[in-house]
Amino acid sequence: MADHTFLEGNGESLIALLHMSHTAHIPSHRKPRRGASKLALRAGVAGGVLSTLAVAGASGPATAAEPVTETIELPTLSIDLSTQVAQSADATQQAADRYELLAEQDAAAAKAAKQAKKDLAEAKRKAEAKKKAEAERKAAEERASRSSARTVLAASSDVAAPASGSVATVISFLKAQVGDAYVMGATGPNAWDCSSLVQAAFRQVGVDLPRVSQDQSTVGTEVSLSNLQVGDILYWGSKGSAYHTGVYIGNGQYLDAANPSKGVVIQDLSGYPATGAVRVL
Numbered sequence: 001m002a003d004h005t006f007l008e009g010n011g012e013s014l015i016a017l018l019h020m021s022h023t024a025h026i027p028s029h030r031k032p033r034r035g036a037s038k039l040a041l042r043a044g045v046a047g048g049v050l051s052t053l054a055v056a057g058a059s060g061p062a063t064a065a066e067p068v069t070e071t072i073e074l075p076t077l078s079i080d081l082s083t084q085v086a087q088s089a090d091a092t093q094q095a096a097d098r099y100e101l102l103a104e105q106d107a108a109a110a111k112a113a114k115q116a117k118k119d120l121a122e123a124k125r126k127a128e129a130k131k132k133a134e135a136e137r138k139a140a141e142e143r144a145s146r147s148s149a150r151t152v153l154a155a156s157s158d159v160a161a162p163a164s165g166s167v168a169t170v171i172s173f174l175k176a177q178v179g180d181a182y183v184m185g186a187t188g189p190n191a192w193d194c195s196s197l198v199q200a201a202f203r204q205v206g207v208d209l210p211r212v213s214q215d216q217s218t219v220g221t222e223v224s225l226s227n228l229q230v231g232d233i234l235y236w237g238s239k240g241s242a243y244h245t246g247v248y249i250g251n252g253q254y255l256d257a258a259n260p261s262k263g264v265v266i267q268d269l270s271g272y273p274a275t276g277a278v279r280v281l
Contacts, residue, residue, distance in 0.1 A: 166205035166281050167231035173201045174247055174255045180264045182257045192257040192264060198233060198245050207280055217242035220280035225273075231281050234274040248277065 174197070183191040188200055195213045202209050210216050217235035230250045235242035246256030249266065254274070257264045 166207075169205050170201045170231055170247065170281070171249055171255075173204045174249070175266075177257075177264045178255070178266065180257070182260050182263045194245050194257045197257045197264065198247060201247065202280065205281070209280070213237075213242045213245045214240060216245050217276065217278065220278040223277045223279045225277060228277060229279065232277045232279050234269075234277050236272075236275050239276055242275070246274075 177188075177192065177197060180188075181191040182193060184193050185196075186192055187196040192200070195211060195216055198216060199209045199211060209219060213235060216233060217237070217239050220233070222239070223229075223232055228248050230248060232248045234246045234248055234254055234256075236244040244256070246254040248254050248269075252269050253266050254269055255264070255266050258267065
């Protein structure tokens with residue numbers, strides 16, 4: 001019973017043992033045993049490869065995720081180089097200051113030029129206004145003078161030449177020269193200028209007058225144009241610097257050597273009022 005049980009329990013094991021003993025002599029059915037050293041070598045190689053892969057795998061992502069930082073030391077500046085840098089900075093600042101100053105000067109010059117132009121225009125306007133006012137003043141004075149002369153002539157137009165005497169001789173000589181030519185510097189007998197004719201007329205009665213108009217306006221006694229008498233010497237211009245002379249002949253008229261176009265003529269004082277008069281007779 002016990003043996004039978006052993007056989008039943010170990011039948012498969014027995015069969016397998018018999019099979020191994022039956023096929024053990026066939027070489028192709030044997031699996032060669034690997035030596036312990038070879039197994040160990042292969043295990044070491046495999047382990048090294050796996051270790052290498054593991055290291056590569058572990059370092060790969062880390063390298064991609066975290067870039068390597070390299071510290072570079074800058075060269076230390078020498079004293080000369082520092083000085084050059086400082087000098088360059090100073091030069092740049094000075095140039096900037098100079099340009100700013102030039103810009104300010106240009107702006108000031110432009111402003112001054114504009115103001116000068118404005119001042120010049122204003123001065124010119126004032127000068128023109130002053131000139132105009134002066135011209136108007138002189139015109140008014142001339143109108144007043146002419147009006148006064150007309151009044152004087154109206155008051156004295158009834159004054160007649162004396163019938164005889166020195167004055168009559170002077171007037172007679174003057175009227176005898178009417179129609180003669182006017183020539184500057186001429187002294188007769190057929191051509192005269194204004195002062196030479198007056199001088200020759202008064203010489204007829206023994207009165208020696210100066211040759212030129214300026215001096216003739218200062219001789220004798222000054223008389224008012226409102227109190228003229230026949231034979232009074234008339235002058236035009238300022239006393240002592242007169243530019244023309246003639247002789248009053250009465251009735252608001254005078255006789256003179258007028259100019260080259262007129263010669264010796266008789267004219268109305270209303271057309272050309274005299275500035276003043278002197279009396280020598």
